[in-house]
Amino acid sequence: MPFPRASQALSRFTVLDLTRVRSGPTCVRQLADWGANVIKIDALLEDGGGEQPGGPRHGSDFQNLHRNKRAMTLNLKDPKGLEVFKRLAAKADVVVENFRPDVKGKLGIDYESLRQINPRIVYGSISGFGQDGPYHKRPGFDQIAQGMGGLMSVTGAPGQGPMRVGIPVADLTAGLFCALGILTALLEREVSGEGQWVQTSLLQAQIFMLDFQASRWLMEKEVAKQAGNNHPTSIPTGVFKTSDGYINIATTGGRIWERCAQAIGAPELITNPDYATAPARSRNRDALNAAINKLTEKKSTETWVRELNEAGVPCGPIYSIDQMFEDAQVKHLGIAQHVPNDENRHIQLVGQPMTLSRTPSKMAARPPEFGEQTEEVLAEFGFGKDEIADLRQRKVV
Known part of the structure; x- marks a missing residue:
């Protein structure tokens, strides 16, 4: 039975998802929710165990980030696993990763390596601070980016010290910007025939989101301060x-x-x-x-x-979150959506905040279990039954 697609809008594209935690999965969710053939690569270690950063697989956070995808296991630290990945990349349209900048090079799955195999590949990278520069090896976390990106200095009440925003805004926006960059690169590929490397970082995304507060400094040399609930320019x-x-x-x-x-x-x-x-x-x-x-x-x-x-x-x-979902307009918009599943689990997640008249997005498939579609995916990429069995025996998949 074919895997159900969330939309027809991006159904012609295949995406290899190497992302973890939040910023990367946020990027790939945009592609999956619009129908791309997303294959989540679950890390498989030499002992057969798996790494699961990002919370419990059936937890609300993981479920919200990984719907409409399939999953396979792969040990990228094994030379045979690297060979498998490169065979997948040769036929894919997009690879997305949010490792530290030096990790992909050590694994041999960086953009330059994959471009030699598939010149049309669009490679999306999200890091904490950028792929190079004095901070590029530092681990990046949302709150660090909120602080370094200036957001915490303009959030909260005056005199009460810096305050983080109540959502991981740097993670989320970095993911959205990476998705936007990937879509832009795919459009450009239709003209040039070549892929390219799309890069963003939590720090860049956070600075961009300062918007008019940043331009006040760049243009007028005015440093914005905390204003609490007061709008800085529209009064009252x-x-x-x-x-x-x-x-x-x-x-x-x-x-x-x-x-x-x-x-x-x-x-x-x-x-x-x-x-x-x-x-x-x-x-x-x-x-x-x-x-x-x-x-x-x-x-x-x-x-x-x-x-x-x-x-x-x-x-x-001013609603609490439960009150917000009970609002008549929120219900009318239908942004809280049920996810179909054969296990009769209650899965209700936040749908896309935009609509397309001919190719709408929907919750087509629940998030996959660990490596759930490994055989199915490998077969689609030309791996035979005996070859797949051998990879399993070697603990490559």
């Missing part, structure tokens, strides 16, 4: 207390500010010289926030969300 924008919780209110420009003041029952704030202009509101931000808080505390979050939206003022509740 932030978190305000209600009678039963909190609400986000966002005002950009004078007209929305005026609608906000009217909606909360404080039209006098519009003409108050302390708040009449954007520079004045910036100078007197704390006093203005306090004035707004006195009024928002009088009604519930639900009431304010309704009234402010009716007045054309951007706002929204």
Whole structure:
């Protein structure tokens, strides 16, 4: 029975997945969710054991990262295992890895080595700090990149010290950027006929994600500081207390500010010289926030969300994760999706945040068990039954 594809969009491409933990699997998930033939290479050691970094295989984290893939085992440290991998790479379109930069060279599976076998190969690499340079041999972790990439210096309340973001944003964005680079290289290959090496790092991804905060320094030499829940430039924008919780209110420009003041029952704030202009509101931000808080505390979050939206003022509740998944719009978008499986396990994961009208993505297959499709994959690449049996006996697969 053919392996079910998540989409037809990338179904013509075969991807060899050497990635581990988060940034690399995030990259390959993008390819798998759009229908690429992804083969996850599970590391097999000389003793037949396997390495499983990234948490339990049936844990929510692993499951969310590795759906819509197949898996085979392979010992890349064995010369025969390296030979097997090169036979796979000769027919593949993409290889993705997130080893330390020197590891792939030692294994003999670096881009230059594979390019000699398959000039069309697109090779995606994610590292902590880059493939070369003074830090290239350092191990890279998300929080390290958040700190070195400037994010922690602008996150959190003023005076309370640096604060990490609540998700592994450097890992995730590095994975997404690598996937984008791979897709770009595949498009370019249609013109040139040649593959190329796609490189990114946690540090580069994190710096890119600073966006306007980075450009404020590069263009204006202004060092952004922590602002807590206050938006650095659109004022008043932030978190305000209600009678039963909190609400986000966002005002950009004078007209929305005026609608906000009217909606909360404080039209006098519009003409108050302390708040009449954007520079004045910036100078007197704390006093203005306090004035707004006195009024928002009088009604519930639900009431304010309704009234402010009716007045054309951007706002929204602040959900816990369970509350978020119960929201009517979130349910309508269908981003929480069930994954089919023969074991009757409850697997519900986060689907793709974008839709394509003709070739949509879906949860087509549960994450594979360790080396689950080894024989199936090898047979597709031309390995005979006796050859596969011999590889198993030698503990190569």
